[in-house]
Amino acid sequence: MNILSPGKALRRPLWLAAALLVGHSAQAGAPLVGLDGVGGIAFNPLAYVAGTPDPGSFVGKPVVGMWYISLGKAAIDWTTFGVATSLGKRVEVSYGFEAAAVEKLEGIHKNTFAAKVLLLPENTGGAWVPAISVGAKHKNTTFHVSGDTKSDGMDYYLVATKLVTQLPKPVLLSAGVQSTQEQVTGLIGFNKERATIVYGNVDVILASWLCVGVEYRTGPDYGKAGGNYKDASYYNIHAAYFASKQLSFAGAYTNAGKNTWNGGESGDKLGFGGGFVVSMHYTF
Incomplete structure:
Protein backbone atom coordinates (compact mmCIF):
# COMPACT_ATOMS: atom_id res chain seq x y z
CA MET A 1 0.00 0.00 0.00
CA ASN A 2 1.23 3.48 -0.71
CA ILE A 3 1.58 6.22 1.88
CA LEU A 4 0.28 9.58 0.71
CA SER A 5 2.44 12.62 1.20
CA PRO A 6 0.77 14.55 4.04
CA GLY A 7 1.72 17.91 2.51
CA LYS A 8 3.78 20.80 3.76
CA ALA A 9 1.50 21.43 6.72
CA LEU A 10 2.34 18.04 8.25
CA ARG A 11 5.63 17.89 10.05
CA ARG A 12 8.09 15.13 9.23
CA PRO A 13 7.75 13.28 12.60
CA LEU A 14 4.03 12.80 11.97
CA TRP A 15 4.72 11.60 8.45
CA LEU A 16 7.04 9.02 9.97
CA ALA A 17 4.32 8.09 12.44
CA ALA A 18 1.89 7.50 9.60
CA ALA A 19 4.40 5.26 7.88
CA LEU A 20 5.09 3.52 11.18
CA LEU A 21 1.46 2.67 11.79
CA VAL A 22 0.99 0.74 8.59
CA GLY A 23 4.29 -1.08 8.63
CA HIS A 24 6.23 0.98 6.06
CA SER A 25 9.18 1.70 8.30
CA ALA A 42 -7.48 -6.10 20.09
CA PHE A 43 -10.94 -7.43 19.23
CA ASN A 44 -11.05 -6.33 15.59
CA PRO A 45 -8.96 -7.23 12.53
CA LEU A 46 -7.55 -4.54 10.25
CA ALA A 47 -7.36 -4.81 6.46
CA TYR A 48 -3.57 -4.46 6.65
CA VAL A 49 -1.54 -7.68 6.52
CA ALA A 50 0.58 -8.41 9.61
CA GLY A 51 4.24 -9.31 9.40
CA THR A 52 7.21 -7.49 7.89
CA PRO A 53 7.73 -8.10 4.15
CA ASP A 54 11.12 -9.65 3.42
CA PRO A 55 12.53 -8.68 -0.02
CA GLY A 56 14.44 -11.93 -0.19
CA SER A 57 11.61 -14.27 0.70
CA PHE A 58 7.99 -15.04 -0.16
CA VAL A 59 7.32 -15.44 3.56
CA GLY A 60 7.44 -12.26 5.64
CA PHE A 81 -0.55 -15.46 22.66
CA GLY A 82 -0.58 -15.02 18.89
CA VAL A 83 1.71 -15.03 15.87
CA ALA A 84 1.01 -13.77 12.35
CA THR A 85 3.00 -13.37 9.16
CA SER A 86 2.52 -12.51 5.50
CA LEU A 87 2.84 -14.50 2.29
CA GLY A 88 3.70 -12.54 -0.81
CA LYS A 89 2.62 -9.27 0.92
CA ARG A 90 -1.05 -10.07 0.17
CA VAL A 91 -1.93 -13.03 2.42
CA GLU A 92 -1.78 -13.21 6.21
CA VAL A 93 -1.75 -16.48 8.14
CA SER A 94 -2.00 -16.53 11.92
CA TYR A 95 -2.47 -18.61 15.02
CA GLY A 96 -3.83 -17.57 18.40
CA PHE A 97 -3.98 -19.37 21.74
CA GLU A 98 -6.12 -18.15 24.63
CA ALA A 99 -6.36 -19.29 28.25
CA ALA A 100 -9.11 -18.00 30.53
CA ALA A 101 -9.26 -18.58 34.28
CA VAL A 102 -12.90 -18.19 35.29
CA GLU A 103 -14.11 -18.35 38.89
CA LYS A 104 -16.00 -21.61 39.69
CA LEU A 105 -14.99 -23.13 36.34
CA GLU A 106 -12.02 -25.10 35.09
CA GLY A 107 -9.56 -23.24 32.92
CA ILE A 108 -10.70 -22.69 29.33
CA HIS A 109 -8.37 -22.97 26.32
CA LYS A 110 -9.16 -21.74 22.83
CA ASN A 111 -7.30 -22.01 19.50
CA THR A 112 -7.76 -19.86 16.41
CA PHE A 113 -6.33 -20.63 12.96
CA ALA A 114 -6.90 -17.80 10.51
CA ALA A 115 -6.14 -16.44 7.04
CA LYS A 116 -6.65 -12.99 5.54
CA VAL A 117 -6.39 -11.89 1.89
CA LEU A 118 -5.70 -8.28 0.91
CA LEU A 119 -8.06 -7.76 -2.04
CA LEU A 120 -7.34 -4.08 -2.61
CA PRO A 121 -4.19 -2.28 -1.39
CA GLU A 122 -4.68 1.15 0.10
CA ASN A 123 -4.86 4.13 -2.33
CA THR A 124 -5.32 1.90 -5.37
CA GLY A 125 -6.80 4.20 -8.01
CA GLY A 126 -7.29 7.14 -5.68
CA ALA A 127 -6.12 8.95 -2.58
CA TRP A 128 -9.20 8.04 -0.52
CA VAL A 129 -9.41 4.35 -1.41
CA PRO A 130 -9.09 2.11 1.69
CA ALA A 131 -7.34 -1.20 1.94
CA ILE A 132 -9.95 -3.98 1.72
CA SER A 133 -9.47 -7.53 2.95
CA VAL A 134 -11.49 -10.68 3.52
CA GLY A 135 -10.69 -13.31 6.10
CA ALA A 136 -11.72 -16.52 7.80
CA LYS A 137 -11.10 -17.83 11.31
CA HIS A 138 -11.55 -21.39 12.56
CA LYS A 139 -11.85 -21.55 16.34
CA ASN A 140 -12.21 -24.31 18.92
CA THR A 141 -12.64 -24.26 22.70
CA THR A 142 -12.19 -26.74 25.55
CA PHE A 143 -15.22 -25.34 27.39
CA HIS A 144 -17.83 -28.03 28.14
CA VAL A 145 -20.60 -26.88 25.84
CA SER A 146 -24.29 -27.78 26.02
CA GLY A 147 -26.27 -29.74 23.46
CA ASP A 148 -27.28 -26.64 21.50
CA THR A 149 -23.72 -25.26 21.36
CA LYS A 150 -20.67 -26.59 19.52
CA SER A 151 -17.00 -26.65 20.54
CA ASP A 152 -15.79 -25.21 17.22
CA GLY A 153 -16.97 -22.70 14.63
CA MET A 154 -16.07 -20.50 11.66
CA LYS A 169 -2.77 14.42 13.08
CA PRO A 170 -2.84 11.18 11.07
CA VAL A 171 -5.98 9.14 11.82
CA LEU A 172 -6.49 5.43 11.17
CA LEU A 173 -10.10 4.48 10.38
CA SER A 174 -11.29 0.90 10.07
CA ALA A 175 -14.70 -0.79 9.83
CA GLY A 176 -15.88 -4.28 9.08
CA VAL A 177 -18.65 -6.85 9.13
CA GLN A 178 -18.37 -10.44 10.33
CA SER A 179 -20.51 -13.56 10.06
CA THR A 180 -19.98 -15.55 13.23
CA GLN A 181 -21.06 -18.45 15.42
CA GLU A 182 -19.04 -17.40 18.48
CA GLN A 183 -20.28 -16.93 22.02
CA VAL A 184 -17.97 -14.64 24.02
CA THR A 185 -15.43 -14.68 21.12
CA GLY A 186 -15.82 -18.47 21.13
CA LEU A 187 -14.42 -19.07 24.61
CA ILE A 188 -17.70 -20.64 25.82
CA GLY A 189 -18.60 -22.30 22.55
CA PHE A 190 -20.20 -21.70 19.18
CA ASN A 191 -23.86 -21.36 18.34
CA LYS A 192 -25.49 -23.64 15.77
CA GLU A 193 -27.01 -20.53 14.21
CA ARG A 194 -25.10 -17.68 12.54
CA ALA A 195 -25.23 -13.97 13.35
CA THR A 196 -23.75 -10.83 11.80
CA GLY A 213 -7.85 5.16 19.97
CA VAL A 214 -11.15 3.45 20.55
CA GLU A 215 -12.45 0.10 19.36
CA TYR A 216 -16.03 -1.21 19.22
CA ARG A 217 -17.83 -4.37 18.18
CA THR A 218 -21.47 -5.40 18.47
CA GLY A 219 -22.42 -8.61 20.22
CA PRO A 220 -23.97 -11.41 18.16
CA ASP A 221 -27.72 -11.92 18.58
CA TYR A 222 -28.75 -15.45 17.61
CA GLY A 223 -32.39 -14.83 18.46
CA LYS A 224 -32.96 -13.43 14.99
CA ALA A 225 -31.97 -16.82 13.56
CA GLY A 226 -34.11 -18.84 15.94
CA GLY A 227 -31.71 -19.16 18.87
CA ASN A 228 -31.95 -17.73 22.38
CA TYR A 229 -28.46 -16.38 23.04
CA LYS A 230 -27.16 -12.77 22.93
CA ASP A 231 -23.74 -11.31 23.69
CA ALA A 232 -23.22 -7.77 24.93
CA SER A 233 -21.35 -5.32 22.73
CA TYR A 234 -17.70 -4.62 23.63
CA TYR A 235 -15.55 -1.51 23.45
CA ASN A 236 -12.13 -0.39 24.61
CA ILE A 237 -10.17 2.84 24.94
CA HIS A 238 -6.51 2.18 24.27
CA ALA A 239 -3.05 3.66 23.83
CA ALA A 240 -0.03 2.15 22.07
CA TYR A 241 3.61 3.00 22.75
CA PHE A 242 6.15 2.16 20.03
CA ALA A 243 9.27 1.60 22.12
CA SER A 244 11.74 0.56 19.42
CA LYS A 245 12.06 -0.76 15.89
CA GLN A 246 10.68 -4.10 17.04
CA LEU A 247 8.82 -3.58 20.29
CA SER A 248 5.36 -2.15 21.01
CA PHE A 249 3.23 -1.97 24.13
CA ALA A 250 -0.50 -1.32 24.43
CA GLY A 251 -2.80 -0.70 27.36
CA ALA A 252 -6.56 -0.27 27.51
CA TYR A 253 -9.69 -0.01 29.56
CA THR A 254 -12.24 -2.42 28.12
CA ASN A 255 -15.94 -2.83 28.76
CA ALA A 256 -17.66 -6.12 27.93
CA GLY A 257 -21.18 -4.94 28.67
CA LYS A 258 -23.19 -5.10 31.89
CA ASN A 259 -21.92 -7.94 34.07
CA THR A 260 -24.58 -10.64 33.88
CA TRP A 261 -22.15 -13.51 34.48
CA ASN A 262 -21.89 -15.63 37.63
CA GLY A 263 -24.66 -14.04 39.67
CA GLY A 264 -24.13 -10.50 38.45
CA GLU A 265 -26.76 -8.04 37.25
CA SER A 266 -29.88 -9.14 35.41
CA GLY A 267 -30.13 -8.72 31.64
CA ASP A 268 -30.86 -10.58 28.43
CA LYS A 269 -27.29 -10.29 27.07
CA LEU A 270 -24.23 -12.06 28.45
CA GLY A 271 -21.67 -9.49 29.58
CA PHE A 272 -18.70 -9.27 31.94
CA GLY A 273 -18.35 -5.65 33.00
CA GLY A 274 -15.19 -3.59 32.70
CA GLY A 275 -11.53 -4.33 33.16
CA PHE A 276 -7.98 -3.46 32.24
CA VAL A 277 -5.79 -4.77 29.44
CA VAL A 278 -2.03 -4.80 28.79
CA SER A 279 -0.15 -6.26 25.84
CA MET A 280 3.32 -6.58 24.30
CA HIS A 281 4.16 -7.08 20.61
CA TYR A 282 7.44 -7.93 18.89
CA THR A 283 8.09 -7.58 15.16
CA PHE A 284 11.00 -9.61 13.77
Whole structure:
Protein backbone atom coordinates (compact mmCIF):
# COMPACT_ATOMS: atom_id res chain seq x y z
CA MET A 1 0.00 0.00 0.00
CA ASN A 2 1.23 3.48 -0.71
CA ILE A 3 1.58 6.22 1.88
CA LEU A 4 0.28 9.58 0.71
CA SER A 5 2.44 12.62 1.20
CA PRO A 6 0.77 14.55 4.04
CA GLY A 7 1.72 17.91 2.51
CA LYS A 8 3.78 20.80 3.76
CA ALA A 9 1.50 21.43 6.72
CA LEU A 10 2.34 18.04 8.25
CA ARG A 11 5.63 17.89 10.05
CA ARG A 12 8.09 15.13 9.23
CA PRO A 13 7.75 13.28 12.60
CA LEU A 14 4.03 12.80 11.97
CA TRP A 15 4.72 11.60 8.45
CA LEU A 16 7.04 9.02 9.97
CA ALA A 17 4.32 8.09 12.44
CA ALA A 18 1.89 7.50 9.60
CA ALA A 19 4.40 5.26 7.88
CA LEU A 20 5.09 3.52 11.18
CA LEU A 21 1.46 2.67 11.79
CA VAL A 22 0.99 0.74 8.59
CA GLY A 23 4.29 -1.08 8.63
CA HIS A 24 6.23 0.98 6.06
CA SER A 25 9.18 1.70 8.30
CA ALA A 26 11.37 -0.52 10.40
CA GLN A 27 9.55 0.79 13.49
CA ALA A 28 7.09 -1.43 15.30
CA GLY A 29 3.42 -0.63 14.91
CA ALA A 30 -0.01 -1.73 13.70
CA PRO A 31 -1.37 -4.09 12.81
CA LEU A 32 -0.79 -5.56 16.22
CA VAL A 33 -1.56 -9.21 16.93
CA GLY A 34 -5.14 -9.25 18.21
CA LEU A 35 -6.60 -11.39 20.97
CA ASP A 36 -7.20 -14.28 18.55
CA GLY A 37 -3.87 -13.89 16.71
CA VAL A 38 -5.19 -11.97 13.68
CA GLY A 39 -3.48 -8.76 12.57
CA GLY A 40 -5.54 -5.90 13.98
CA ILE A 41 -5.90 -4.06 17.27
CA ALA A 42 -7.48 -6.10 20.09
CA PHE A 43 -10.94 -7.43 19.23
CA ASN A 44 -11.05 -6.33 15.59
CA PRO A 45 -8.96 -7.23 12.53
CA LEU A 46 -7.55 -4.54 10.25
CA ALA A 47 -7.36 -4.81 6.46
CA TYR A 48 -3.57 -4.46 6.65
CA VAL A 49 -1.54 -7.68 6.52
CA ALA A 50 0.58 -8.41 9.61
CA GLY A 51 4.24 -9.31 9.40
CA THR A 52 7.21 -7.49 7.89
CA PRO A 53 7.73 -8.10 4.15
CA ASP A 54 11.12 -9.65 3.42
CA PRO A 55 12.53 -8.68 -0.02
CA GLY A 56 14.44 -11.93 -0.19
CA SER A 57 11.61 -14.27 0.70
CA PHE A 58 7.99 -15.04 -0.16
CA VAL A 59 7.32 -15.44 3.56
CA GLY A 60 7.44 -12.26 5.64
CA LYS A 61 8.99 -11.88 9.06
CA PRO A 62 6.39 -12.66 11.75
CA VAL A 63 4.98 -10.51 14.53
CA VAL A 64 4.06 -12.00 17.90
CA GLY A 65 1.82 -10.58 20.59
CA MET A 66 0.70 -11.34 24.13
CA TRP A 67 -2.34 -9.92 25.95
CA TYR A 68 -3.57 -10.00 29.53
CA ILE A 69 -7.14 -8.99 30.36
CA SER A 70 -8.55 -8.72 33.89
CA LEU A 71 -12.34 -8.47 34.18
CA GLY A 72 -12.72 -7.88 37.90
CA LYS A 73 -16.51 -7.99 38.33
CA ALA A 74 -16.76 -11.28 36.47
CA ALA A 75 -13.60 -12.71 38.12
CA ILE A 76 -12.00 -13.56 34.78
CA ASP A 77 -8.27 -13.53 33.99
CA TRP A 78 -7.66 -13.94 30.28
CA THR A 79 -4.23 -14.46 28.68
CA THR A 80 -3.49 -14.79 24.96
CA PHE A 81 -0.55 -15.46 22.66
CA GLY A 82 -0.58 -15.02 18.89
CA VAL A 83 1.71 -15.03 15.87
CA ALA A 84 1.01 -13.77 12.35
CA THR A 85 3.00 -13.37 9.16
CA SER A 86 2.52 -12.51 5.50
CA LEU A 87 2.84 -14.50 2.29
CA GLY A 88 3.70 -12.54 -0.81
CA LYS A 89 2.62 -9.27 0.92
CA ARG A 90 -1.05 -10.07 0.17
CA VAL A 91 -1.93 -13.03 2.42
CA GLU A 92 -1.78 -13.21 6.21
CA VAL A 93 -1.75 -16.48 8.14
CA SER A 94 -2.00 -16.53 11.92
CA TYR A 95 -2.47 -18.61 15.02
CA GLY A 96 -3.83 -17.57 18.40
CA PHE A 97 -3.98 -19.37 21.74
CA GLU A 98 -6.12 -18.15 24.63
CA ALA A 99 -6.36 -19.29 28.25
CA ALA A 100 -9.11 -18.00 30.53
CA ALA A 101 -9.26 -18.58 34.28
CA VAL A 102 -12.90 -18.19 35.29
CA GLU A 103 -14.11 -18.35 38.89
CA LYS A 104 -16.00 -21.61 39.69
CA LEU A 105 -14.99 -23.13 36.34
CA GLU A 106 -12.02 -25.10 35.09
CA GLY A 107 -9.56 -23.24 32.92
CA ILE A 108 -10.70 -22.69 29.33
CA HIS A 109 -8.37 -22.97 26.32
CA LYS A 110 -9.16 -21.74 22.83
CA ASN A 111 -7.30 -22.01 19.50
CA THR A 112 -7.76 -19.86 16.41
CA PHE A 113 -6.33 -20.63 12.96
CA ALA A 114 -6.90 -17.80 10.51
CA ALA A 115 -6.14 -16.44 7.04
CA LYS A 116 -6.65 -12.99 5.54
CA VAL A 117 -6.39 -11.89 1.89
CA LEU A 118 -5.70 -8.28 0.91
CA LEU A 119 -8.06 -7.76 -2.04
CA LEU A 120 -7.34 -4.08 -2.61
CA PRO A 121 -4.19 -2.28 -1.39
CA GLU A 122 -4.68 1.15 0.10
CA ASN A 123 -4.86 4.13 -2.33
CA THR A 124 -5.32 1.90 -5.37
CA GLY A 125 -6.80 4.20 -8.01
CA GLY A 126 -7.29 7.14 -5.68
CA ALA A 127 -6.12 8.95 -2.58
CA TRP A 128 -9.20 8.04 -0.52
CA VAL A 129 -9.41 4.35 -1.41
CA PRO A 130 -9.09 2.11 1.69
CA ALA A 131 -7.34 -1.20 1.94
CA ILE A 132 -9.95 -3.98 1.72
CA SER A 133 -9.47 -7.53 2.95
CA VAL A 134 -11.49 -10.68 3.52
CA GLY A 135 -10.69 -13.31 6.10
CA ALA A 136 -11.72 -16.52 7.80
CA LYS A 137 -11.10 -17.83 11.31
CA HIS A 138 -11.55 -21.39 12.56
CA LYS A 139 -11.85 -21.55 16.34
CA ASN A 140 -12.21 -24.31 18.92
CA THR A 141 -12.64 -24.26 22.70
CA THR A 142 -12.19 -26.74 25.55
CA PHE A 143 -15.22 -25.34 27.39
CA HIS A 144 -17.83 -28.03 28.14
CA VAL A 145 -20.60 -26.88 25.84
CA SER A 146 -24.29 -27.78 26.02
CA GLY A 147 -26.27 -29.74 23.46
CA ASP A 148 -27.28 -26.64 21.50
CA THR A 149 -23.72 -25.26 21.36
CA LYS A 150 -20.67 -26.59 19.52
CA SER A 151 -17.00 -26.65 20.54
CA ASP A 152 -15.79 -25.21 17.22
CA GLY A 153 -16.97 -22.70 14.63
CA MET A 154 -16.07 -20.50 11.66
CA ASP A 155 -16.01 -16.72 11.29
CA TYR A 156 -15.92 -14.87 7.95
CA TYR A 157 -15.26 -11.16 7.69
CA LEU A 158 -14.80 -8.19 5.37
CA VAL A 159 -12.86 -5.15 6.57
CA ALA A 160 -11.78 -1.79 5.13
CA THR A 161 -8.98 0.32 6.65
CA LYS A 162 -7.72 3.79 5.72
CA LEU A 163 -4.96 6.01 7.07
CA VAL A 164 -6.04 9.64 6.67
CA THR A 165 -2.99 11.93 6.56
CA GLN A 166 -4.73 15.17 5.53
CA LEU A 167 -5.78 16.05 9.09
CA PRO A 168 -3.67 17.85 11.72
CA LYS A 169 -2.77 14.42 13.08
CA PRO A 170 -2.84 11.18 11.07
CA VAL A 171 -5.98 9.14 11.82
CA LEU A 172 -6.49 5.43 11.17
CA LEU A 173 -10.10 4.48 10.38
CA SER A 174 -11.29 0.90 10.07
CA ALA A 175 -14.70 -0.79 9.83
CA GLY A 176 -15.88 -4.28 9.08
CA VAL A 177 -18.65 -6.85 9.13
CA GLN A 178 -18.37 -10.44 10.33
CA SER A 179 -20.51 -13.56 10.06
CA THR A 180 -19.98 -15.55 13.23
CA GLN A 181 -21.06 -18.45 15.42
CA GLU A 182 -19.04 -17.40 18.48
CA GLN A 183 -20.28 -16.93 22.02
CA VAL A 184 -17.97 -14.64 24.02
CA THR A 185 -15.43 -14.68 21.12
CA GLY A 186 -15.82 -18.47 21.13
CA LEU A 187 -14.42 -19.07 24.61
CA ILE A 188 -17.70 -20.64 25.82
CA GLY A 189 -18.60 -22.30 22.55
CA PHE A 190 -20.20 -21.70 19.18
CA ASN A 191 -23.86 -21.36 18.34
CA LYS A 192 -25.49 -23.64 15.77
CA GLU A 193 -27.01 -20.53 14.21
CA ARG A 194 -25.10 -17.68 12.54
CA ALA A 195 -25.23 -13.97 13.35
CA THR A 196 -23.75 -10.83 11.80
CA ILE A 197 -21.79 -8.29 13.81
CA VAL A 198 -20.19 -4.98 12.85
CA TYR A 199 -17.09 -3.35 14.28
CA GLY A 200 -14.88 -0.31 13.95
CA ASN A 201 -11.69 1.42 15.10
CA VAL A 202 -10.49 5.02 15.26
CA ASP A 203 -6.84 5.69 16.15
CA VAL A 204 -5.07 9.06 16.27
CA ILE A 205 -1.27 9.19 15.92
CA LEU A 206 -0.18 11.84 18.39
CA ALA A 207 3.57 11.36 17.91
CA SER A 208 5.97 9.01 16.20
CA TRP A 209 5.97 6.87 19.34
CA LEU A 210 2.36 7.16 20.52
CA CYS A 211 -1.19 6.63 19.29
CA VAL A 212 -4.52 6.53 21.11
CA GLY A 213 -7.85 5.16 19.97
CA VAL A 214 -11.15 3.45 20.55
CA GLU A 215 -12.45 0.10 19.36
CA TYR A 216 -16.03 -1.21 19.22
CA ARG A 217 -17.83 -4.37 18.18
CA THR A 218 -21.47 -5.40 18.47
CA GLY A 219 -22.42 -8.61 20.22
CA PRO A 220 -23.97 -11.41 18.16
CA ASP A 221 -27.72 -11.92 18.58
CA TYR A 222 -28.75 -15.45 17.61
CA GLY A 223 -32.39 -14.83 18.46
CA LYS A 224 -32.96 -13.43 14.99
CA ALA A 225 -31.97 -16.82 13.56
CA GLY A 226 -34.11 -18.84 15.94
CA GLY A 227 -31.71 -19.16 18.87
CA ASN A 228 -31.95 -17.73 22.38
CA TYR A 229 -28.46 -16.38 23.04
CA LYS A 230 -27.16 -12.77 22.93
CA ASP A 231 -23.74 -11.31 23.69
CA ALA A 232 -23.22 -7.77 24.93
CA SER A 233 -21.35 -5.32 22.73
CA TYR A 234 -17.70 -4.62 23.63
CA TYR A 235 -15.55 -1.51 23.45
CA ASN A 236 -12.13 -0.39 24.61
CA ILE A 237 -10.17 2.84 24.94
CA HIS A 238 -6.51 2.18 24.27
CA ALA A 239 -3.05 3.66 23.83
CA ALA A 240 -0.03 2.15 22.07
CA TYR A 241 3.61 3.00 22.75
CA PHE A 242 6.15 2.16 20.03
CA ALA A 243 9.27 1.60 22.12
CA SER A 244 11.74 0.56 19.42
CA LYS A 245 12.06 -0.76 15.89
CA GLN A 246 10.68 -4.10 17.04
CA LEU A 247 8.82 -3.58 20.29
CA SER A 248 5.36 -2.15 21.01
CA PHE A 249 3.23 -1.97 24.13
CA ALA A 250 -0.50 -1.32 24.43
CA GLY A 251 -2.80 -0.70 27.36
CA ALA A 252 -6.56 -0.27 27.51
CA TYR A 253 -9.69 -0.01 29.56
CA THR A 254 -12.24 -2.42 28.12
CA ASN A 255 -15.94 -2.83 28.76
CA ALA A 256 -17.66 -6.12 27.93
CA GLY A 257 -21.18 -4.94 28.67
CA LYS A 258 -23.19 -5.10 31.89
CA ASN A 259 -21.92 -7.94 34.07
CA THR A 260 -24.58 -10.64 33.88
CA TRP A 261 -22.15 -13.51 34.48
CA ASN A 262 -21.89 -15.63 37.63
CA GLY A 263 -24.66 -14.04 39.67
CA GLY A 264 -24.13 -10.50 38.45
CA GLU A 265 -26.76 -8.04 37.25
CA SER A 266 -29.88 -9.14 35.41
CA GLY A 267 -30.13 -8.72 31.64
CA ASP A 268 -30.86 -10.58 28.43
CA LYS A 269 -27.29 -10.29 27.07
CA LEU A 270 -24.23 -12.06 28.45
CA GLY A 271 -21.67 -9.49 29.58
CA PHE A 272 -18.70 -9.27 31.94
CA GLY A 273 -18.35 -5.65 33.00
CA GLY A 274 -15.19 -3.59 32.70
CA GLY A 275 -11.53 -4.33 33.16
CA PHE A 276 -7.98 -3.46 32.24
CA VAL A 277 -5.79 -4.77 29.44
CA VAL A 278 -2.03 -4.80 28.79
CA SER A 279 -0.15 -6.26 25.84
CA MET A 280 3.32 -6.58 24.30
CA HIS A 281 4.16 -7.08 20.61
CA TYR A 282 7.44 -7.93 18.89
CA THR A 283 8.09 -7.58 15.16
CA PHE A 284 11.00 -9.61 13.77
